[in-house]
Amino acid sequence: MTTxxxxxxxxxxxxxxxxxxxxxxxxxxxxxxxxxxxxxxFIAFVVMTLGITxxxxxxxxxxxxxxxxxxxxxxxxxGLAIAGDYMSAATLLGLSSLVFAKGYDxxxxxxxxxxxxxxxxxxxxxxxxxxxxxxxxDIASYRLDQGKIRTxxxxxxxxxxxxxxxxxxxxxxxxxKLLFGLDYNVAVIVVGVLMVVYVTFGGMIATxxxxxxxxxxxxxxxxxxxxxxxKHFGFSLEAIARSAISSHKDGVKIMGPGTLxxxxxxxxxxxxxxxxxxxxxxxxxxxxxxxxxxxxxRKSVFYASGFIGFFxxxxxxxxxxxxxxxxxxPQFFEGGKVGGKLIGGGNMPVMHLAKALGGDLFLGFLxxxxxxxxxxxxxxxxxxxxxxxxHDLYARVIRKGEVTEREEMRVSKIASLVLGVLAVVLGxxxxxxxxxxxxxxxxxxxxxxxFPVLILSMYWKGLxxxxxxxxxxxxxxxxxxLVVLSNAVWVVVLNNPAPIFPYEQPALFSxxxxxxxxxxxxxxxGSAAARAEREAFEDQFVRSQTGIGxxxxxxx
Amino acid sequence: xHSPAHNPVYERVRRNPKFQELVRxxxxxxxxxxxxxxxxxxxxxxxxxFAPGLxxxxxxxxxxxxxxxxxxxxxxxxxxxxxxxxxxFANGRFQELTDEITRETLQ
Numbered sequence: 001m002t003t004x005x006x007x008x009x010x011x012x013x014x015x016x017x018x019x020x021x022x023x024x025x026x027x028x029x030x031x032x033x034x035x036x037x038x039x040x041x042f043i044a045f046v047v048m049t050l051g052i053t054x055x056x057x058x059x060x061x062x063x064x065x066x067x068x069x070x071x072x073x074x075x076x077x078x079g080l081a082i083a084g085d086y087m088s089a090a091t092l093l094g095l096s097s098l099v100f101a102k103g104y105d106x107x108x109x110x111x112x113x114x115x116x117x118x119x120x121x122x123x124x125x126x127x128x129x130x131x132x133x134x135x136x137x138d139i140a141s142y143r144l145d146q147g148k149i150r151t152x153x154x155x156x157x158x159x160x161x162x163x164x165x166x167x168x169x170x171x172x173x174x175x176x177k178l179l180f181g182l183d184y185n186v187a188v189i190v191v192g193v194l195m196v197v198y199v200t201f202g203g204m205i206a207t208x209x210x211x212x213x214x215x216x217x218x219x220x221x222x223x224x225x226x227x228x229x230x231k232h233f234g235f236s237l238e239a240i241a242r243s244a245i246s247s248h249k250d251g252v253k254i255m256g257p258g259t260l261x262x263x264x265x266x267x268x269x270x271x272x273x274x275x276x277x278x279x280x281x282x283x284x285x286x287x288x289x290x291x292x293x294x295x296x297x298r299k300s301v302f303y304a305s306g307f308i309g310f311f312x313x314x315x316x317x318x319x320x321x322x323x324x325x326x327x328x329x330p331q332f333f334e335g336g337k338v339g340g341k342l343i344g345g346g347n348m349p350v351m352h353l354a355k356a357l358g359g360d361l362f363l364g365f366l367x368x369x370x371x372x373x374x375x376x377x378x379x380x381x382x383x384x385x386x387x388x389x390x391h392d393l394y395a396r397v398i399r400k401g402e403v404t405e406r407e408e409m410r411v412s413k414i415a416s417l418v419l420g421v422l423a424v425v426l427g428x429x430x431x432x433x434x435x436x437x438x439x440x441x442x443x444x445x446x447x448x449x450x451f452p453v454l455i456l457s458m459y460w461k462g463l464x465x466x467x468x469x470x471x472x473x474x475x476x477x478x479x480x481x482l483v484v485l486s487n488a489v490w491v492v493v494l495n496n497p498a499p500i501f502p503y504e505q506p507a508l509f510s511x512x513x514x515x516x517x518x519x520x521x522x523x524x525x526g527s528a529a530a531r532a533e534r535e536a537f538e539d540q541f542v543r544s545q546t547g548i549g550x551x552x553x554x555x556x
Numbered sequence: 557x558h559s560p561a562h563n564p565v566y567e568r569v570r571r572n573p574k575f576q577e578l579v580r581x582x583x584x585x586x587x588x589x590x591x592x593x594x595x596x597x598x599x600x601x602x603x604x605x606f607a608p609g610l611x612x613x614x615x616x617x618x619x620x621x622x623x624x625x626x627x628x629x630x631x632x633x634x635x636x637x638x639x640x641x642x643x644x645f646a647n648g649r650f651q652e653l654t655d656e657i658t659r660e661t662l663q
Contacts, residue, residue, distance in 0.1 A: 104611070104612075104622070104624050104625075104628075107624070107625070107628050108601075108604055108628070110628075110632075111597070111600070111628050111631050111632060112597075112601075114631075114632050114635065115593055115594075115597045115631070115635055117635070117636075117639065118589065118590070118593045118635045118636075118638050118639050118642075119590055119593060119594070121639050121642055121643070122586040122587075122589050122590045122593075122642055123586060123590060126646065237621060237625075238619060238620060238621055241619075241620040241621045241625075242620040245620055252612075252620075253612075255612055255614075255620070255621070255622035255624065255625075256608055256609065256611045256612025256622055256624055257604040257608035257611055257612070257624070258608070263605070264601070264602070264605040264606075267601055267604075267605065268601075271601075294646075294651075295646075295647050295651055298642070298643045298646050298647055299643060299647065301639055301643075302639045302640055302642075302643045305635070305636045305639045306636055306639075309632045309633065309635075309636045312632060313629060313632060535562070538562065538566070538570065539562065539563050539566040542566040542569045542570060542575070543566070545575070545578065545579055545582075545654075546569060546575070546578075546654050546657055546658060547654070547658075548565065548566070548569065548657075548658055548661065548662075549565070549566075
């Protein structure tokens, strides 16, 4: 039981935190020799994206342009950008290394990561588009108390954004140290500066295109690498499998589920956290406001799930191929001992595979793409954070809507600058910390604080301001408490012998609690305000279904 | 941006029988498709947890690949195709219905 638990925790940590290579077994990575081809290709990416930012800056005039690209992104483009947000360094490195280490169990994880997308489409996409304007708080506070719920939702968004920013910054620092041979601090500052430049000058237009370009590069790299892997085995999946069985220490067992997911509670809690945590990440939700209407919003999920599913299948083939190609080659192990510790840590199989099949140049390309991935994700996060500060807290709550677009834009630019500085400072401060717990917190808080109010405000007439606040606070406290009591903090950070809360992801418990508290308190709420809020549901419902009255796409 | 309760435009939409039809049919489609994905996925996870041996069965006598791989890939591909099914109906028939309702309401 304990070994199984440890395996699960390691797997969960490596998966979740994979942008954060600081997590799991990588820890403090060794700085590698300077990799010139990787740096060269990364510079090419930066030059191209800065060019796009320059172009985007000339088209970013209104707050609508800044937050949502004026609603002018097509379903296909947005689908690629969403896929880019989801195909992170975590999925490329983490899922392939899980398949490499555990065989079929890694594939089961991959499937769990994927199945959320259809649900997001069926239940959320069109309502998000029809009700939302710039931020998730727009939806949550649509018929509830503007001051209280908007403040609460904005703080929920900012909490998630800050946790995730730290994770990404630390991950960027470690990854760059490993792949590029640059200093940790240099990497963190480069990411921080570029992020602020993209966001303040190019807003959502630049952020979206950075994400699209990265998604295309990552998909292209994945396709080429898979082609090379298949070619190596004579284009036969059967040959890959046969060879993997004879190369892996677990032999034929890697062809079926092992011990990783034998505990259904852990598996369910993890998949709930991933599913609903992802749906409620502010930078993902914001993507649905960048398309002109519900029709394009649906298309974007269709395209996004196609790209993501395709990419995930490729990643699994890569992991299987790496079992033989990387797993039996002494040059990829420390001290040349096959079966020992992989150079660079357990998350590196796909990078080693790239070197084995495509040489240094291809490794450089994939490294540059991994760096670009982090850059694209932090830009989305910074924009989501800036919109929560400028649109929700400043323009709506503090100034009560009495604010000019110019002023709001200025505040949002200052906010993204502040977030950038904060991200660099925290990234450097957390260098030596294990940040796996922050990943648990990010998804736990998103699923337990943001998701219940989002889904209930759209689906349940009875939701009231008091209920939403009480449930949100219950979700926040329980998610944070359970993460503190889990292995990632209780054992790893506080050095206790065993975790009090045995699972890595609190969502099953904290999200359920948040729903129960929200519903009970809403039901007990007999105030006049609550009655008005319930009455207002009917109109909100019509708009969520038809889009009548929704923010139009075109330029104003 | 509190909309006043019972905005007359929305009131008119609500009274339109086409709106009731739209909501009923589209919600039914969304529910059925969600159920297919969730029941499929959680049944798969239950087999993973309680009967892992089933998935390890080789595809054929001399095959190294297990049946688990095509089943897993099938779940991913099928759920993607279902997003296509939903988009097809929601962007086709249901969108036409929505456009009709919008036109009739704003006339």
